[in-house]
Amino acid sequence: MLKTIKTPLTVLTILAILCVSVFTIVISIKEHENLYRESVTKDLDGLSENLSNDLVTLIANETSDFELLTVLLRLDRYANVKYAGVYAEQGTKLTSYIGNAQGDLGGWEKLTLTQLRDKYPLGMSIDKANLIAFKVIGDKRLPQGYLLIVNDLDKPLSISKRNMLVNILPLVLIAVFVSLLLTYLLLNKLLKPLIQLSHFANSVRKTKDYSLRPESKGYFEIAKLTANIEAMMDTTSEQLEKNKEYTRQLLDQQKAMERLANFDxxxxxxxxxxxxxxxxxxxxxxxxxxxxxxxxxxxxxxxxxxxxxxxxxxxxxxxxxxxxxxxxxxxxxxxxxxxxxxxxxxxxxxxxxxxxxxxxxxxxxxxxxxxxxxxxxxxxxxxxxxxxxxxxxxxxxxxxxxxxxxxxxxxxxxxxxxxxxxVGSMMEDAKRKMQIAGAIEDAIRNNHFKVYYQPKVNADGHTMGYEALIRWIDEDLGFVSPAEFIPIAEQSGKISAITSWVMTRVFTELPDFVKENPNIKVSMNLSAIDIKNKSLFTEIQTKMSQYQVAAENIEFEVTESAYLENFEQANQVFSNLQKMGCTIALDDFGTGYSSLAYLTQISLDTLKIDKQFVDNLGHSDSSTLITSAIIDMANRLELQICAEGVETREQADFLISQGCQQLQGYFFGRPAPLEDVLSKYN
Structure with missing residues (x-):
């Protein structure tokens, strides 16, 4: 049986080696053909280019056909050239040359220039067994003539392939022989354990001694077969142990399942x-x-x-x-x-x-x-x-x-x-939050919200803009502070609807401000959720176009934390808004982040100093120092600076003396509805 297995394995291995060898030779010949064609084409391309350059002067000076032929006689050095011809631009054949290559010319000498143009492109081409060089003599825009060279490709290629085979075939035969010899030796070594295993099985069958073990382990599948035979011989003694192990595994799995069910x-x-x-x-x-x-x-x-x-x-x-x-x-x-x-x-x-x-x-x-x-x-x-x-x-x-x-x-x-x-009152707070969350949508739909405007003044005390602030007085809930309903709106996913409502109302009322002051600027607040809204910029652009709002009159405010929470998206949105003409203000500056490196990377026009710094002016040396530093930094960065929460003349004077351009707070005016703001202009 073993001889039967060994024989087909040897035959199959020999066939495989031969097939690989033949395949390798075929691929090598194909690659040789490609390389030969590329080499011959490059050589003929260079030769024809040189000849055409040398013929330019001769044709231009209308020299004799003999001198033209003298140029073509250089082709005598090339054994594979069949035919060459020089043609005038008008189509006249000026001279021709019969090369050293043996064989039929194929009617090349009878072809006119018109036929050549129709049949072959300018440059290099292959026609059956021939390599054709068809070149313009002179400038392609003002040709003086044409050069045709026909080179035999088939016969030299056959000779080259034959020479290649003569060179590599002995090496291939030696490699095949060595491979076959090594394969034979390897098969002998690999199959030896199988023969020994057969003898061992025969011994076990005769002696019934299951304590025997194979001496040779072998390789690959033979090693696996040996292990399986050993496992079969151990079956009786190990069966009980396997049952105990199986029971233990079941218990472990049960404990693991209980743990998965009850523990994180x-x-x-x-x-x-x-x-x-x-x-x-x-x-x-x-x-x-x-x-x-x-x-x-x-x-x-x-x-x-x-x-x-x-x-x-x-x-x-x-x-x-x-x-x-x-x-x-x-x-x-x-x-x-x-x-x-x-x-x-x-x-x-x-x-x-x-x-x-x-x-x-x-x-x-x-x-x-x-x-x-x-x-x-x-x-x-x-x-x-x-x-x-x-x-x-x-x-x-x-x-x-x-x-x-x-x-x-x-x-x-x-x-x-x-x-x-x-404590029990927290439950009432929770109920109120639920009431507020449920009432927001109705407030938007029925315009229960109001927009109040708080003035911003310059250092001279003249109003230069307003901040739009939303207010809400509900019949059932009473006055609802923005500090109360804005977080609820963010949690319930309704803040974007509120922002949209505020934009619509501000854009509707803006013409009343512009009529009194064409340079007025009204600012609106955007939340972190608004910035994440991919359609935010499109909505702003659409509403500004719908209400014919000038971008120069609009400013958008965003808190420092909201900006940095959505840094890349915020930069993109605000950069687009700035390109339209809007300005961007960074609110609550200095309250949330310790690093100032981001200021060099963001799209920004104005920094707003948080109220907590203004409140402590004159009371806290650190707040006073920080406020001065923020103003100085903003001026160096060529940013506008606006101070919030100004409530006293002392605060205003200090901020102005430090270079603050905009002031906002109760000292200059509380938030008021549109009609109250406009009444001050009358």
Missing amino acids: SLTGLPNRQFFVETLRVELARAKREKSDVALLFFDLDGFKNINDSFGHEVGDKLLVQVGQKVRGYLRDGDVISRLGGDEFLVLLHNNPDQYVLANIADRIINGLKDSFEIDEWKLSVGASIGIARASESNFNLSEFISNADLAMYRSKLEGRGKYTVF
Whole structure:
């Protein structure tokens, strides 16, 4: 049997080597043909170009045919030239040459110039077995004649291929022989273990001794076959062990599935499902025993910026470290769970008193202020915590978690990095937010919003512009401050509709300002969400065209944080607006970012000094110094500077003395509706 296997393997290997060798020779011949044609074409192209250049003067001087023929006789040195001819521009054949190449001329000497032009393009071409050089003598725009050279291509190519075969065939035969010899030796070596394995199987069959093992392992599939034979011989003794291993694996899988079902795969903390079930049991027990349960709800301040700046992998590692760190601040028996994203819940057992709750919350907040080292980065986050008790929600599970959530958001609204204990009034605040969110759309539709205008003055006290500010007085809700409804509109996805409404109202009322002062400039605020809106620029452009608004009268304001949060998109939008003629102001400058490098990269016309710096002028040396530095920097960058919140003459005088060009605040005028503003012009 082995001889039968060995023979076809040897034959197949020989055939494969021969096929590869033949294929290689064929490819080599083809490549040789291509290289030969390229070489001959380049040589003939250069030769014909030289001859045509030498013929220019002879034809121009109308020399004899003999002198022309003398030039063509240079072709005697080239064995493959069949025919050459020189033709006048009028079509007359001036002279011809019969070359050294043997064979039929093919009627070349009978072709007229007209026939040559019709049949062959100028330059180099191939016609059957011939290489044709058909060149203009003289300038192509004013030809003095034409040169035709016909070179035999087929016969020299055949000779060249034959010579190549004579040179490489012995080497190929030697290589084939060596390959066959090596293949034969290799097959012998590879198949030897198989022969030994056959003998071993025969021995086992005769002796029934399953403790025997093959001496040679072999290679590749033979090694695998040897291993399989060993495995079969071990089947009886190993079967019980395999069953035990299988049972252990099933138990491990069951534990893993339970862990996946109850624990967060990233942090290893209890997940939402497990925590909720645990909390449900604790609420039932506390209600039955007339006790109470405390819950902490916290999320990470600044986590989104870390995710955006360093990537989700770094963010995930940060969450793992946060979970480990917070777990160290808790008591035995307390349960921490990752709710999702960067939100965490902590169940505090044994109904801790207010002191214990405050102590644990402070430890978490202060502990998370320390830097985390992740992938050679030092990262800082904070925590905002909400605390709730089950009794406040009548032991209702969803309301209990919601109360802690509301308290946590109150911590965020009041400055982050703190904790807040839930009280009943927060529920009223939440209801009011829901009412406001539901009423915004109706307010837009029915024009319940109003636009008030606050003046901006120059150093001489003359009004040079206004800032458009939205106001809302609702029949049911009363006066709703922009500080209250703008964040709600952003969260509910309605801020873009409000921005669109304000633009429409300002563009409608702008002609009344322009009539009184053609150079007036009215500014409007854009939010971070507006900047993300890909259709923002198109909408502004459309509305300005619809209401025939001059771009020079319009300014758009955006806060520093909103600009930098959407840096590239904001730059593109504001650059396009500036090209139209609008100006751009950066609001709340200096309150959010410590780096000033971005000022050299943004599209900007005006910096607005935040009110918190103006309020402290004369009271805080650092605020006074910072304000002066901002004004000086803006002037050096050739930017306009506008100070907000000016409420006293002392503040105004100081700002003007430092070079501030625009002032805005209650000292110069409060926001007022259009009719009140226009009445001042009358």
